[in-house]
Structures are given as C-alpha cells and as structure tokens.
Amino acid sequence: xxxxxxxxxxxxxxxxxxxxxxxxxxxxxxxxxxxxxxxxxxxxxxxxxxxxxxxxxxxxxxxxxxxxxxxxxxxxxxxxxxxxxxxxxxxxxxxxxxxxxxxxxxxxxxxxxxxxxxxxxxxxxxxxxxxxxxxxxxxxxxxxxxxxxxxxxxxxxxxxxxxxxxxxxxxxxxxxxxxxxxxxxxxxxxxxxxxxxxxxxxxxxxxxxxxxxxxxxxxxxxx
Amino acid sequence: xxxxxxxxxxxxxxxxxxxxxxxxxxxxxxxxxxxxxxxxxxxxxxxxxxxxxxxxxxxxxxxxxxxxxxxxxxxxxxxxxxxxxxxxxxxxxxxxxxxxxxxxxxxxxxxxxxxxxxxxxxxxxxxxxxxxxxxxxxxxxxxxxxxxxxxxxxxxxxxxxxxxxxxxxxxxxxxxxxxxxxxxxxxxxxxxxxxxxxxxxxxxxxxxxxxxxxxxxxxxxxxxxxxxxxxxxxxxxxxxxxxxxxxxxxxxxxxxxxxxxxxxxxxxxxxxxxxxxxxxxxxxxxxxxxxxxxxxxxxxxxxxxxxxxxxxxxxxxxxxxx
Numbered sequence: 001x002x003x004x005x006x007x008x009x010x011x012x013x014x015x016x017x018x019x020x021x022x023x024x025x026x027x028x029x030x031x032x033x034x035x036x037x038x039x040x041x042x043x044x045x046x047x048x049x050x051x052x053x054x055x056x057x058x059x060x061x062x063x064x065x066x067x068x069x070x071x072x073x074x075x076x077x078x079x080x081x082x083x084x085x086x087x088x089x090x091x092x093x094x095x096x097x098x099x100x101x102x103x104x105x106x107x108x109x110x111x112x113x114x115x116x117x118x119x120x121x122x123x124x125x126x127x128x129x130x131x132x133x134x135x136x137x138x139x140x141x142x143x144x145x146x147x148x149x150x151x152x153x154x155x156x157x158x159x160x161x162x163x164x165x166x167x168x169x170x171x172x173x174x175x176x177x178x179x180x181x182x183x184x185x186x187x188x189x190x191x192x193x194x195x196x197x198x199x200x201x202x203x204x205x206x207x208x209x210x211x212x213x214x215x216x217x218x219x220x221x222x223x
Numbered sequence: 224x225x226x227x228x229x230x231x232x233x234x235x236x237x238x239x240x241x242x243x244x245x246x247x248x249x250x251x252x253x254x255x256x257x258x259x260x261x262x263x264x265x266x267x268x269x270x271x272x273x274x275x276x277x278x279x280x281x282x283x284x285x286x287x288x289x290x291x292x293x294x295x296x297x298x299x300x301x302x303x304x305x306x307x308x309x310x311x312x313x314x315x316x317x318x319x320x321x322x323x324x325x326x327x328x329x330x331x332x333x334x335x336x337x338x339x340x341x342x343x344x345x346x347x348x349x350x351x352x353x354x355x356x357x358x359x360x361x362x363x364x365x366x367x368x369x370x371x372x373x374x375x376x377x378x379x380x381x382x383x384x385x386x387x388x389x390x391x392x393x394x395x396x397x398x399x400x401x402x403x404x405x406x407x408x409x410x411x412x413x414x415x416x417x418x419x420x421x422x423x424x425x426x427x428x429x430x431x432x433x434x435x436x437x438x439x440x441x442x443x444x445x446x447x448x449x450x451x452x453x454x455x456x457x458x459x460x461x462x463x464x465x466x467x468x469x470x471x472x473x474x475x476x477x478x479x480x481x482x483x484x485x486x487x488x489x490x491x492x493x494x495x496x497x498x499x500x501x502x503x504x505x506x507x508x509x510x511x512x513x514x515x516x517x518x519x520x521x522x523x524x525x526x527x528x529x530x531x532x533x534x535x536x537x538x539x540x541x542x543x544x545x
Contacts, residue, residue, distance in 0.1 A: 051453075072458075075458075076455070077455075078454060083453055083454070091447055102454060103454045103455060106454065107455065108241040108244035108245060108248075109244065
C-alpha cells in the first residue's frame with residue numbers, strides 16, 4: 001500500500017534526513033515509526049503525503065508512483081489519505097462540525113451525506129455532543145480527537161499520524177492509539193510516528209526504528 | 224469510552240452532487256468573502272474608497288468631455304463668420320458693405336447687429352446693468368454675421384474669404400466660428416487622450432490596491448490555506464473566496480465611483496448651464512446613460528477580480544504545508 005524504495009531526502013546544507021531507506025506497508029497493515037527526534041520520522045511522513053519530494057529513490061502509494069507527482073494531482077492523492085498532526089491544525093474560527101466536514105466539502109459531497117458522515121466520525125471519537133463547540137473551548141485530547149475525526153471522515157485508505165499523542169497524558173495517549181488500531185481493524189492502512197516507545201510497544205504492532213535516517217525493524221514488544 | 228461501530232460505506236459523489244456542491248461552494252465563497260469584508264470595516268472601506276476615487280476621476284472627466292462635445296456639435300452647423308466693424312463706421316458705409324457681401328456666391332445670408340442692439344443683448348444675458356449704465360459710450364462694435372453656404376466651409380475657401388474681408392474698409396476684426404470650434408475640438412481630442420492615459424494609470428493603481436488587500440488577506444489566512452491544502456483542497460477551491468473578495472471590492476468601489484460621478488455632475492450642472500446661456504445656447508447636462516453606468520461598474524468588477532487573481536496566483540502557490 002505504501003512503499004519506499006531506496007529513498008534519500010537531503011535538505012539544503014547537505015544534511016541527510018533519510019538515507020537509502022526501504023519500507024513497505026501491506027494493505028491493512030499498521031506500523032509504528034519511532035526513533036529519537038531528528039531521526040527522520042516526520043520527513044518520512046511528509047514524503048508519503050507528497051508534502052516534500054525525495055532527493056533519490058521511488059515512492060509508491062497503492063502501486064502508483066508518486067515520486068514526481070505533478071502539483072495538480074496532489075489534492076487527489078491527499079483525499080486518499082487522512083493526516084493527523086501533533087498540533088491538530090484545526091481552524092479556530094469554525095466550530096467542530098465545520099472543521100470535520102471540511103474534507104467532504106472540498107471533495108464535493110452532498111449536504112445530507114456530509115451531515116451523516118460527520119456525525120458518524122464524531123461519534124467514533126466520542127465527540128458527538130461537541131458538534132457545535134469552537135475548538136478553542138476543547139481540551140487538548142478533545143482537539144486531537146477532532147483532528148482524527150477530520151482525518152477519517154472521508155474514509156481514507158491510509159491514515160498517517162505524526163506524534164499524535166505528543167502533548168497528551170499517558171491515559172489519553174493510550175485512548176488515541178486504540179482509536180487508530182480500531183481504524184486499522186476495519187481495513188485502513190495506518191502509519192503512526194511516535195517517540196513514546198513504551199506505549200507503542202504495548203500495541204503489539206510492527207515497529208520501524210529510525211536512527212540517522214536509516215531504519216532497523218524491530219517487531220513486537222521490545223524494551 | 225471509545226465505541227467500535229463500523230463506519231457506513233461512503234458513496235463517492237456523482238456528477239450531479241459534485242455540480243451541486245460546486246454551486247454551493249461558489250455561493251458560500253460569495254457570502255463568506257463579503258462577510259470577511261464586513262468584519263474588517265476600516266480596511267475594506269479604505270480599499271473601496273481608493274478604488275472609487277481612482278475610477279470616478281477619469282469617468283467624470285470623460286462624461287464632462289462628452290458634454291462639451293455635444294455642445295460644440297450643436298454649434299457645428301453654424302459655421303458663421305463675424306465681421307467686427309469700426310465703431311464709428313457710418314450707416315451708409317455699412318449698408319454698402321452688406322450689399323457687397325450679399326453679392327458673394329459663397330455667402331448664404333448676412334445679418335446686421337448694430338452697436339445698440341449688441342449692447343441690449345449683452346445687458347439681457349449678462350445681468351450687469353449697473354456696469355453698463357455706468358459706461359460713457361457703447362464699447363461694442365457693430366457686427367455683420369455671415370452664414371456661408373455648406374459648400375463654402377472648406378478651410379481653403381474660408382482662408383481666401385478671410386483675406387478678402389480684411390481688405391474691405393471698416394472691417395476691424397474677423398472671427399470664424401469654425402476655426403474656434405476646430406481648435407476647441409482639437410483640444411478636446413488632446414484632453415481625451417490625456418484622460419485615457421490617466422484612466423489607464425488609475426486602473427493599474429486599482430489593480431495594485433486590490434492585489435495588495437487580497438495579499439494581506441492571504442497572509443492572514445496562511446494557516447487555513449495550509450490546512451486545506453493538506454486535506455486535499457485544489458488550488459481552485461482555495462482561490463475562490465479570494466477572487467470573490469476582489470469582485471466585492473470592485474463592485475462596491477464601482478458603485479461608490481458612480482455616486483461620486485453623479486455628485487460631481489450635480490455640482491457642475493448649474494454653473495455650466497449659466498456659462499452656456501452666456502454663449503446664447505440652450506444646454507442640458509447629459510448624465511451618463513445605462514451603458515456607461517454598467518460599463519463603469521463592470522470595469523470596476525473586472526479590475527477587482529483581475530487584481531485578486533494576480534495576488535492569488537503568486538501567493539497561494541507559495542504557501543505549502545510544512
């Protein structure tokens with residue numbers, strides 16, 4: 001579903017964020033990406049979401065080569081995946097419903113479908129009662145769940161998350177991770193970057209460790 | 224806390240629902256962008272005022288020029304030649320001259336206005352009774368007004384007539400209406416070109432003013448643009464509210480420009496009428512017609528959208544999620 005072949009990303013100043021990295025995720029797989037900060041976790045996610053382009057190598061999404069995807073095709077690629085950020089990236093001048101409905105508005109769904117889907121997504125993250133609240137009035141955990149609802153509202157095949165539990169306490173973090181594994185159970189391919197090793201070890205999923213832009217696989221619960 | 228209910232399958236929007244959503248998004252952008260203008264009343268008012276002033280200036284000048292054209296066009300067919308005679312020219316001499324002029328094949332009619340008649344006429348039109356009464360003698364000369372035949376109004380014939388008339392005894396001064404008109408029309412031509420150039424420059428300034436306002440608007444909403452790009456918004460979707468913003472600036476600026484044009488014309492109307500009466504002509508200020516009104520507003524809207532387009536094209540492409 002997601003495949004990186006020999007991918008190198010070099011930033012100006014010759015600093016290599018990723019070096020000849022190979023990684024493949026099967027359809028319906030859930031993988032944790034971990035490693036110290038600066039190891040290239042965020043860079044990898046950005047390459048998958050076509051936010052940045054690799055210096056070398058090839059990237060495939062659902063067997064389509066997106067390495068040199070033209071700019072006007074990027075929106076369609078992004079509608080194929082949901083992205084969750086550490087700092088939520090919510091629009092603070094709109095309420096929860098409007099935030100979550102944005103991907104559907106953009107994709108041109110009918111108003112009735114939008115209402116139904118947004119409610120379902122908010123129900124999924126247990127925020128149905130906050131539909132009309134403004135994001136600023138919500139707690140950090142709730143805001144993150146709004147971000148997740150927005151990422152899954154159009155039923156993407158791929159879910160990407162960059163440090164989704166970065167600012168949350170351990171209990172909330174565990175809830176968020178379980179939420180991701182539930183989406184994985186209904187067939188969504190999930191790639192989560194997190195440095196919270198103890199948490200992701202308990203999830204019993206495949207773990208990819210990055211260090212200095214190189215990967216080493218360590219499946220299962222490792223210390 | 225977390226419920227595990229399977230999400231219902233989501234049908235991809237078909238062509239009709241996509242079209243409906245498209246129309247809906249246009250309407251939403253239309254309303255949303257107007258709302259944005261209203262939420263920053265001070266900045267929006269400044270922008271709209273600048274557009275209005277920049278457009279009202281050349282528009283009202285062009286309309287005044289149109290008026291001048293209409294007035295001079297009325298006089299166009301007169302093409303009269305006026306001979307100012309010596310103040311002390313005896314009546315018999317004048318009669319002789321009149322007869323001689325009537326005999327010319329180029330001249331259709333000759334009209335005599337005596338010095339007394341001229342003074343009377345002046346008194347009626349100028350309302351300067353006290354001044355005229357104070358005069359010791361009549362300073363106005365007797366005049367002969369000649370109307371040449373249509374065929375004799377070519378510049379060559381007129382200049383030959385001028386030479387001929389100046390050799391007549393008692394003729395002090397010759398005035399060709401045509402010549403004066405031609406000069407006026409020549410000047411109008413120059414003024415029109417100058418107004419066009421000023422109009423073009425002011426049009427460019429409207430583009431810059433709108434472009435700058437939209438650019439600031441884009442900067443203020445940078446985060447929002449990044450987020451919408453990340454969740455799959457096309458450039459067109461992101462551009463739309465900004466282009467409608469430019470359209471609103473143009474529409475409001477154009478309407479305000481119209482108000483300014485009408486105000487200018489109303490202020491000018493009375494003195495203009497008075498002036499024209501002095502020239503012994505009837506005159507009614509022509510107001511802009513429907514075509515001109517629509518043209519002004521359409522130009523303004525066009526400039527608004529174009530200015531927004533220029534800003535949007537450059538700045539939205541540069542904002543990429545990081």
